Amino acid sequence: MDDTDFDSALIGAFFTLVAEQGWRRASVPAAARAAGLALATARERFPCRAALLTRFGRMVDQAALAAVPTEGLVRDRLFDLLMHRFDVLQAHRGGVVAMMHALPFDPAAAMLLSCATRRSMRWMLEAAGAAAHGIRGELQVRGLIAVWLWALRAWEKDDSADLSGTMAALDAALARAAQATAWLSSRRDAPEVDDPGPAEPPSGEA
Numbered sequence: 001m002d003d004t005d006f007d008s009a010l011i012g013a014f015f016t017l018v019a020e021q022g023w024r025r026a027s028v029p030a031a032a033r034a035a036g037l038a039l040a041t042a043r044e045r046f047p048c049r050a051a052l053l054t055r056f057g058r059m060v061d062q063a064a065l066a067a068v069p070t071e072g073l074v075r076d077r078l079f080d081l082l083m084h085r086f087d088v089l090q091a092h093r094g095g096v097v098a099m100m101h102a103l104p105f106d107p108a109a110a111m112l113l114s115c116a117t118r119r120s121m122r123w124m125l126e127a128a129g130a131a132a133h134g135i136r137g138e139l140q141v142r143g144l145i146a147v148w149l150w151a152l153r154a155w156e157k158d159d160s161a162d163l164s165g166t167m168a169a170l171d172a173a174l175a176r177a178a179q180a181t182a183w184l185s186s187r188r189d190a191p192e193v194d195d196p197g198p199a200e201p202p203s204g205e206a
Helices: 003-021 028-035 039-045 049-065 074-091 093-105 107-128 134-157 164-180
Strands: none
Touching: 003 028, 003 039, 003 049, 003 093, 028 039, 028 049, 049 074, 049 107, 074 093, 074 107, 074 134, 074 164, 093 107, 093 134, 107 134, 134 164
């Protein structure tokens, strides 16, 4: 078993425990025992839950970046990238949803995931061919974070087999963002437009 397989097995076991026992009771050692994995290796690779969450976030990003779309509008490419991220979350749905419910009571984990989300959205923008640095890039990162969080809330409630509810919410959020800025309707080789306004989540969400 190579490192990638080990990490996948441990992360899968961890989120299974979160789904079954709750966020507070799940731990890296317990996940390693449940998956029949060596505790020494688990300790080396994941000394704490924060390390495991960081690795999981990279796995989600890697799945999205493995097949970056090269055609279409920035908005279309972002839709594909973000849906690939949801595909990974869906594989661990029970545990991820349970973790989301527990985050308001775990400020450290919430802060960790907030920072990770910012890094991820910057990668998604770069992959889609949009600016992600400087003043304009920061506005676009913030806008895409709002889009992602809106769609994430829809995914949490989406019990459809094909994630149709999540796709509809993501498409609507991207459409709303496109009304506020030009970058979602541009192509990879289109000239940049200066000073777009920040995108916001669709109305009705705090």
